[in-house]
Amino acid sequence: xxxxxxxTSLFPEGHAVTVADxxxxxxxxxxxxxxxxxxxxxxxxxxxxGALTLAGHxxxxxxxxxxxxxxxxxxxxxxxxSRRDELLGLNECLAHLxxxxxxxxxxxxxxxxxxxxxxxxGAFIATALATRVLAALPGANxxxxxxxxxxxxxxxxxxxxxxxxxxTPVFAPxxxxxxxxxxxxxxxxxxxxxxxxxxxxIADRPEGDVRDRLGRERGGxxxxxxxxxxxxxxxxxx
Amino acid sequence: MAGPDRDCLSxxxxxxxxxxxxxxxxxxxxxxxxxxxxxxxxxLPLFDLPCAFDDGIVVGSGAxxxxxxxxxxxxxxxxxxxxxxxxxxxxxxxxxxxxxxxxEAVLLLFDTGGVRLQEANAGETAIAETMRAITExxxxxxxxxxxxxxxxxxxxxxxxxxxxxxxLAVSEGGRISVSGPEVIETNKGAExxxxxxxxxxxxxxxxxxxxxxxxxxxxxxxxxxxxxxxALDLIGRAPAFDLAMLEAEQARLRARIDRFGDCRDATEIxxxxxxxxxxxxxxxxxxxxxxxxxxxxxxxxxxR
Numbered sequence: 001x002x003x004x005x006x007x008t009s010l011f012p013e014g015h016a017v018t019v020a021d022x023x024x025x026x027x028x029x030x031x032x033x034x035x036x037x038x039x040x041x042x043x044x045x046x047x048x049x050g051a052l053t054l055a056g057h058x059x060x061x062x063x064x065x066x067x068x069x070x071x072x073x074x075x076x077x078x079x080x081x082s083r084r085d086e087l088l089g090l091n092e093c094l095a096h097l098x099x100x101x102x103x104x105x106x107x108x109x110x111x112x113x114x115x116x117x118x119x120x121x122g123a124f125i126a127t128a129l130a131t132r133v134l135a136a137l138p139g140a141n142x143x144x145x146x147x148x149x150x151x152x153x154x155x156x157x158x159x160x161x162x163x164x165x166x167x168t169p170v171f172a173p174x175x176x177x178x179x180x181x182x183x184x185x186x187x188x189x190x191x192x193x194x195x196x197x198x199x200x201x202i203a204d205r206p207e208g209d210v211r212d213r214l215g216r217e218r219g220g221x222x223x224x225x226x227x228x229x230x231x232x233x234x235x236x237x238x
Numbered sequence: 239m240a241g242p243d244r245d246c247l248s249x250x251x252x253x254x255x256x257x258x259x260x261x262x263x264x265x266x267x268x269x270x271x272x273x274x275x276x277x278x279x280x281x282l283p284l285f286d287l288p289c290a291f292d293d294g295i296v297v298g299s300g301a302x303x304x305x306x307x308x309x310x311x312x313x314x315x316x317x318x319x320x321x322x323x324x325x326x327x328x329x330x331x332x333x334x335x336x337x338x339x340x341x342e343a344v345l346l347l348f349d350t351g352g353v354r355l356q357e358a359n360a361g362e363t364a365i366a367e368t369m370r371a372i373t374e375x376x377x378x379x380x381x382x383x384x385x386x387x388x389x390x391x392x393x394x395x396x397x398x399x400x401x402x403x404x405x406l407a408v409s410e411g412g413r414i415s416v417s418g419p420e421v422i423e424t425n426k427g428a429e430x431x432x433x434x435x436x437x438x439x440x441x442x443x444x445x446x447x448x449x450x451x452x453x454x455x456x457x458x459x460x461x462x463x464x465x466x467x468x469a470l471d472l473i474g475r476a477p478a479f480d481l482a483m484l485e486a487e488q489a490r491l492r493a494r495i496d497r498f499g500d501c502r503d504a505t506e507i508x509x510x511x512x513x514x515x516x517x518x519x520x521x522x523x524x525x526x527x528x529x530x531x532x533x534x535x536x537x538x539x540x541x542r
Binding site: 106 | 297394
């Protein structure tokens with residue numbers, strides 16, 4: 001689905017969401033109130049300015065204190081790779097955006113990611129992965145690194161990696177693998193109206209971070225939950 | 239090791255275990271899952287790669303000048319300290335325990351190139367879980383202090399985690415960035431970033447630049463004693479995790495981009511910050527550098 005189609009499905013009565021320089025911002029009527037939308041469209045890389053613009057919208061929502069849901073719609077590239085971005089502290093800007101979303105969550109704003117295209121690396125962590133619930137549409141294509149690049153770094157033949165990717169979700173790009181890892185909670189049905197599907201995800205959102213449990217249940221991350229629980233239990237016991 | 243030897247140990251050269259052993263009060267470190275339990279990566283054998291008994295991270299608790307702290311130390315010499323499934327699970331578990339047990343601080347000894355590609359999805363998700371857990375610990379009143387001075391630097395998702403910490407201490411050898419020099423060069427060409435130009439790497443991502451622009455809160459000599467002193471100081475002045483702090487951070491980062499967004503090189507930024515002789519910064523010893531930092535307003539803030 002395109003962003004325009006998503007917004008039409010979400011807000012059949014119309015909305016005030018706009019896109020400028022690949023950055024999405026605005027709101028629309030939702031479930032008797034408003035839903036705020038921020039995001040990245042058109043496979044746009046996320047640099048220092050974009051991260052601060054999006055974080056500004058999130059902080060404005062927190063300041064408003066209305067506890068309105070915040071939808072983070074993502075079709076992005078990775079972080080913008082440049083000397084200038086790193087010089088200016090891209091790590092601080094991306095972390096700042098993630099912290100703003102995590103703060104909004106703490107302040108009672110349900111945060112929902114909606115992955116409808118590509119996303120990767122730092123841009124993915126700072127946006128979709130910083131929400132409480134991450135949904136995706138079929139055709140979404142999250143990745144850490146594409147297989148030819150993995151082949152270059154790991155010095156393994158591409159054919160072998162492609163074969164391994166069939167049975168090993170932990171390293172291969174793609175929505176199915178991110179679903180198996182627990183990073184993506186649910187895949188939406190593009191043929192049905194999105195509003196009720198998002199509303200039900202909000203209503204059923206988990207209390208804490210359940211991604212490692214989902215990863216175990218789905219087989220994409222078999223041991224992370226157990227290791228985290230073991231470490232936490234021993235440290236709590238003192 | 240006796241006291242003086244421990245204090246003089248080079249942070250850059252030391253292993254993760256040596257750093258922890260020398261950083262904490264003698265004999266106080268207790269590891270949560272030790273190498274004897276052999277909780278290794280279930281994925282690396284598929285790539286015919288050797289595993290480490292601790293998966294490249296050491297987590298546990300100990301005392302720092304008598305105070306209880308939870309710690310995690312990455313081992314940059316194993317897979318570049320990269321985040322894999324077990325590695326990430328150990329870090330996340332430690333942070334979740336901190337939310338409830340409320341130690342006096344959490345210390346994160348970064349030494350990482352970012353996500354481990356052989357376990358990329360698990361590593362990326364663990365980084366997101368780590369950032370959420372850090373904000374929860376901070377909101378519970380536990381300062382989370384990052385110490386950065388290892389061989390592998392603090393790259394990729396490690397850079398984002400560092401930006402989530404309450405305070406950061408960095409040494410000359412510590413580098414903080416999202417895209418590493420090789421990644422930028424591979425994707426954008428050597429005209430954009432020549433990764434073999436080591437001076438450029440230090441100027442753009444190194445400890446001195448980060449300290450001058452306020453990207454780190456303390457600058458340390460490359461010794462365990464210096465990092466210990468910095469950690470103790472930073473625990474005592476950790477900012478809160480709330481709306482006021484994030485609004486201050488928003489203003490701080492915006493002002494930085496407005497003021498330095500047209501600079502091509504770190505030396506131009508340092509000149510605008512009021513540093514008298516920017517070309518001399520890379521060669522300055524710690525004392526001279528501290529005197530320079532003391533005159534730079536951007537280096538002092540509670541907005542992280």
